[in-house]
Amino acid sequence: xxxxxxxxxxxRDFGPLETARRNYIFDTIRKAFxxxxxxxxETPAMENLTTLMGKYGEEGDKLLFRIxxxxxxxxxxxxxxxxxxxxxxxxxxxxxxxxxxxxxxPFARFVVQNKNDIQLPFKRFQIQPVWRADRPQKxxxxxxxxxxxxxxxxxxLWNEVELLQLIDEVFRNLKVRVAIKLNNxxxxxxxxxxxxxxxxxxxxxxxxxKIDKIGLEKVCxxxxxxxxxxxxxxxxxxxxxLSGDNSEKLDALSKILKDSEEGSxxxxxxxxxxxxxxxxxxxxxxDVDVSLxxxxxxxxxxxxxxxxxxxxxxxxxxxxxxxxxTGVFGMPGLSGVGISFGADxxxxxxxxxxLYPESVTESIKVLFLNFGEKEAMASMQIVKELRKKGISxxxxxxxxxxxxxxxxxxxxxxxxxxxxxxxxxxxxxxVLKDMFSGEQFKVSSxxxxxxxx
Amino acid sequence: xxxxxxxxxxxRDFGPLETARRNYIFDTIRKAFxxxxxxxxETPAMENLTTLMGKYGEEGDKLLFRIxxxxxxxxxxxxxxxxxxxxxxxxxxxxxxxxxxxxxxPFARFVVQNKNDIQLPFKRFQIQPVWRADRPQKxxxxxxxxxxxxxxxxxxLWNEVELLQLIDEVFRNLKVRVAIKLNNxxxxxxxxxxxxxxxxxxxxxxxxxKIDKIGLEKVCxxxxxxxxxxxxxxxxxxxxxLSGDNSEKLDALSKILKDSEEGSxxxxxxxxxxxxxxxxxxxxxxDVDVSLxxxxxxxxxxxxxxxxxxxxxxxxxxxxxxxxxTGVFGMPGLSGVGISFGADxxxxxxxxxxLYPESVTESIKVLFLNFGEKEAMASMQIVKELRKKGISxxxxxxxxxxxxxxxxxxxxxxxxxxxxxxxxxxxxxxVLKDMFSGEQFKVSSxxxxxxxx
Numbered sequence: 001x002x003x004x005x006x007x008x009x010x011x012r013d014f015g016p017l018e019t020a021r022r023n024y025i026f027d028t029i030r031k032a033f034x035x036x037x038x039x040x041x042e043t044p045a046m047e048n049l050t051t052l053m054g055k056y057g058e059e060g061d062k063l064l065f066r067i068x069x070x071x072x073x074x075x076x077x078x079x080x081x082x083x084x085x086x087x088x089x090x091x092x093x094x095x096x097x098x099x100x101x102x103x104x105x106p107f108a109r110f111v112v113q114n115k116n117d118i119q120l121p122f123k124r125f126q127i128q129p130v131w132r133a134d135r136p137q138k139x140x141x142x143x144x145x146x147x148x149x150x151x152x153x154x155x156x157l158w159n160e161v162e163l164l165q166l167i168d169e170v171f172r173n174l175k176v177r178v179a180i181k182l183n184n185x186x187x188x189x190x191x192x193x194x195x196x197x198x199x200x201x202x203x204x205x206x207x208x209x210k211i212d213k214i215g216l217e218k219v220c221x222x223x224x225x226x227x228x229x230x231x232x233x234x235x236x237x238x239x240x241x242l243s244g245d246n247s248e249k250l251d252a253l254s255k256i257l258k259d260s261e262e263g264s265x266x267x268x269x270x271x272x273x274x275x276x277x278x279x280x281x282x283x284x285x286x287d288v289d290v291s292l293x294x295x296x297x298x299x300x301x302x303x304x305x306x307x308x309x310x311x312x313x314x315x316x317x318x319x320x321x322x323x324x325x326t327g328v329f330g331m332p333g334l335s336g337v338g339i340s341f342g343a344d345x346x347x348x349x350x351x352x353x354x355l356y357p358e359s360v361t362e363s364i365k366v367l368f369l370n371f372g373e374k375e376a377m378a379s380m381q382i383v384k385e386l387r388k389k390g391i392s393x394x395x396x397x398x399x400x401x402x403x404x405x406x407x408x409x410x411x412x413x414x415x416x417x418x419x420x421x422x423x424x425x426x427x428x429x430x431v432l433k434d435m436f437s438g439e440q441f442k443v444s445s446x447x448x449x450x451x452x453x
Numbered sequence: 454x455x456x457x458x459x460x461x462x463x464x465r466d467f468g469p470l471e472t473a474r475r476n477y478i479f480d481t482i483r484k485a486f487x488x489x490x491x492x493x494x495e496t497p498a499m500e501n502l503t504t505l506m507g508k509y510g511e512e513g514d515k516l517l518f519r520i521x522x523x524x525x526x527x528x529x530x531x532x533x534x535x536x537x538x539x540x541x542x543x544x545x546x547x548x549x550x551x552x553x554x555x556x557x558x559p560f561a562r563f564v565v566q567n568k569n570d571i572q573l574p575f576k577r578f579q580i581q582p583v584w585r586a587d588r589p590q591k592x593x594x595x596x597x598x599x600x601x602x603x604x605x606x607x608x609x610l611w612n613e614v615e616l617l618q619l620i621d622e623v624f625r626n627l628k629v630r631v632a633i634k635l636n637n638x639x640x641x642x643x644x645x646x647x648x649x650x651x652x653x654x655x656x657x658x659x660x661x662x663k664i665d666k667i668g669l670e671k672v673c674x675x676x677x678x679x680x681x682x683x684x685x686x687x688x689x690x691x692x693x694x695l696s697g698d699n700s701e702k703l704d705a706l707s708k709i710l711k712d713s714e715e716g717s718x719x720x721x722x723x724x725x726x727x728x729x730x731x732x733x734x735x736x737x738x739x740d741v742d743v744s745l746x747x748x749x750x751x752x753x754x755x756x757x758x759x760x761x762x763x764x765x766x767x768x769x770x771x772x773x774x775x776x777x778x779t780g781v782f783g784m785p786g787l788s789g790v791g792i793s794f795g796a797d798x799x800x801x802x803x804x805x806x807x808l809y810p811e812s813v814t815e816s817i818k819v820l821f822l823n824f825g826e827k828e829a830m831a832s833m834q835i836v837k838e839l840r841k842k843g844i845s846x847x848x849x850x851x852x853x854x855x856x857x858x859x860x861x862x863x864x865x866x867x868x869x870x871x872x873x874x875x876x877x878x879x880x881x882x883x884v885l886k887d888m889f890s891g892e893q894f895k896v897s898s899x900x901x902x903x904x905x906x
């Protein structure tokens with residue numbers, strides 16, 4: 001038992017400062033969600049495996065954390081499966097629950113299960129941890145938070161505009177400079193249709209996506225290597241060479257895609273969203289980017305991705321429109337649009353740039369030193385009054401050496417220390433020390449509040 | 454896939470209203486923790502089983518949710534154990550992690566792991582869910598929240614006083630009438646010592662605990678049945694017949710226990726705590742109760758339990774002093790005192806008594822109806838301004854029939870609805886409807902804020 005305890009790899013403890021910083025991020029996001037009319041739901045950490053399996057692809061199934069059934073779980077497992085030592089087959093017999101892998105599948109499950117109580121459009125937000133048995137590495141954890149906002153049951157593009165405003169609100173409040181990248185799945189389909197390679201949409205978008213890194217020539221080589229005919233690649237060139245501002249890009253796209261009904265629809269939608277978002281004013285840069293191809297198997301309309309401008313890190317927020325959230329649970333045709341803030345990456349960004357307001361790290365406002373029982377009681381009377389006014393304060397619990405008490409004051413970063421010794425008790429005053437300037441004042445206890453403002 | 458999805462038994466979904474209500478409770482508790490100078494930490498949902506096992510007794514080990522190892526977990530499991538179909542033995546080979554069972558053991562593990570960074574006294578709070586594979590029943594769930602505050606590294610009884618004040622603060626703010634029951638483990642030891650039954654402390658306290666329910670005579674019968682000699686039972690009678698207010702009970706105890714050093718110390722401690730807590734004034738009733746015996750194997754000083762006065766439910770908060778939090782992780786001698794708010798039971802109490810403030814159920818302040826694209830854009834301009842002022846508001850996304858939009862307004866309980874139709878757009882005004890009174894006003898958009906205050 002004397003071995004030093006540890007935590008599972010890929011998981012983290014958060015101490016007081018870290019938790020305060022993370023809560024600042026969660027609170028900022030939650031406040032914005034509420035301001036925009038999204039309402040909170042919460043779902044259990046554990047879901048039935050029948051709910052989770054098959055929703056994230058074969059690779060995703062392997063990354064689920066499975067809960068071992070309670071009790072004598074082997075009792076009803078077939079002997080031949082046990083004897084075969086086939087882990088995969090046996091896990092189906094000894095495990096019925098898993099930890100949630102994201103917030104989207106639990107949300108879909110929630111909507112279907114509560115469909116009689118839900119009025120559409122339904123705007124929900126959810127801020128909870130998720131778990132993935134991924135190989136841990138820098139910036140990738142086995143337990144991390146997602147902060148999702150979705151509106152389902154409305155096809156209006158105002159929802160898209162509002163979600164972009166929500167992103168804008170959050171990063172403005174966090175003071176993080178970001179670019180919001182926008183695309184529309186219909187534009188990608190239009191491109192593939194136009195060059196006669198409908199089936200190759202994934203290969204094409206994967207290659208296009210690399211243009212910033214490897215350049216136009218190498219992208220064309222890769223497409224050729226993947227078997228896209230030269231004639232098709234030539235037709236792709238105008239897409240790859242889009243330039244100018246958003247409106248110029250959209251005009252160019254509109255011309256190029258005029259013969260694809262789906263592609264034209266995509267351009268039109270994107271244009272509407274960009275123009276209305278622009279009219280309302282914003283803090284974040286907006287960037288139409290036809291190489292953006294996240295969630296290709298899932299999104300059917302707008303695709304959104306947010307990148308930090310001042311830190312090298314992957315996408316810190318993303319989302320898009322989907323048209324079949326709940327089909328897999330037997331409730332087809334429910335469309336919606338949503339975004340997910342990657343709180344753990346946003347935390348990394350804020351840490352890198354040290355963007356926390358001063359107040360986030362402050363644990364307590366006033367620490368009262370302890371000079372003995374009578375003095376402590378007098379202090380506690382004042383502590384009680386300060387707390388009533390919402391000013392966090394505490395008494396150092398033990399009447400020990402001053403040096404030790406002051407070192408505690410430093411460690412908790414208390415901005416003010418109050419001392420009530422025998423003399424002060426007799427005189428009916430207190431000594432208030434400003435820990436930042438080092439100054440000390442003799443004040444009456446009722447004046448403490450005035451001085452610490 | 455057409456089967457209706459469900460969630461694991463003993464777990465719960467929380468919809469918007471329920472989540473808002475629960476957040477009201479968590480926020481109230483968190484605010485009090487901060488006001489009192491406790492700082493937040495968070496630990497992972499999963500802990501290594503070596504950390505969890507053996508800390509909650511044999512029964513507790515069985516109630517741990519275990520995580521199946523990832524990948525081919527059977528590969529290295531010994532054949533003989535697999536073939537034996539011994540679930541317990543096999544789980545030690547195929548599972549290394551479990552879900553946390555409470556917040557105390559993870560806290561102890563955290564303190565040991567971070568001991569070089571922690572300055573004592575360390576006041577931490579932690580609000581996180583825990584999981585237990587208990588048989589689900591009314592008021593008992595497999596996933597529920599604990600809200601813990603502890604101070605470790607200080608023996609001062611001011612900590613006890615402060616924790617009582619913290620309890621007082623929380624239930625005053627929640628407007629729940631409660632009684633705080635207090636005992637001291639040393640008093641129980643003193644009683645057992647005095648009647649010469651040191652080893653029978655558990656039997657004695659279990660029986661004493663029933664006095665309210667079954668009466669004095671039946672308690673004595675039960676003690677006799679358990680083999681406590683008649684002479685000892687007679688010595689117990691004065692304890693069982695304590696009456697009067699706290700100070701009278703403590704005086705009586707002081708006399709009865711004068712020959713037990715430990716018992717006397719317990720009475721003295723309790724007296725000090727009660728007197729100082731009384732001097733500072735409080736909302737909750739305080740009740741010295743020698744039958745209180747929670748955490749008998751763990752607590753060494755004060756024992757605290759909180760009962761709701763207006764709802765029949767078990768303890769809704771509890772705690773006490775311990776003198777060896779971290780010994781089991783190789784760091785002996787760290788004492789502390791802590792309390793745990795049972796948020797899920799408090800939630801049940803508030804639901805029974807309908808104690809939520811009006812504002813908790815309110816999802817959004819102002820809903821703008823949608824009369825078409827131009828009108829919607831004008832609405833969104835105002836929505837943006839209201840949000841800047843911190844007033845939650847939204848546009849109904851689709852330009853559909855008024856009836857449908859109004860029914861949405863009702864369902865989300867919006868207190869105000871704003872209508873901007875063609876006429877209003879031309880006149881540069883808006884129609885503001887108070888959904889509570891049914892009144893409608895024509896106002897300028899800049900006056901909305903004034904009217905909804």
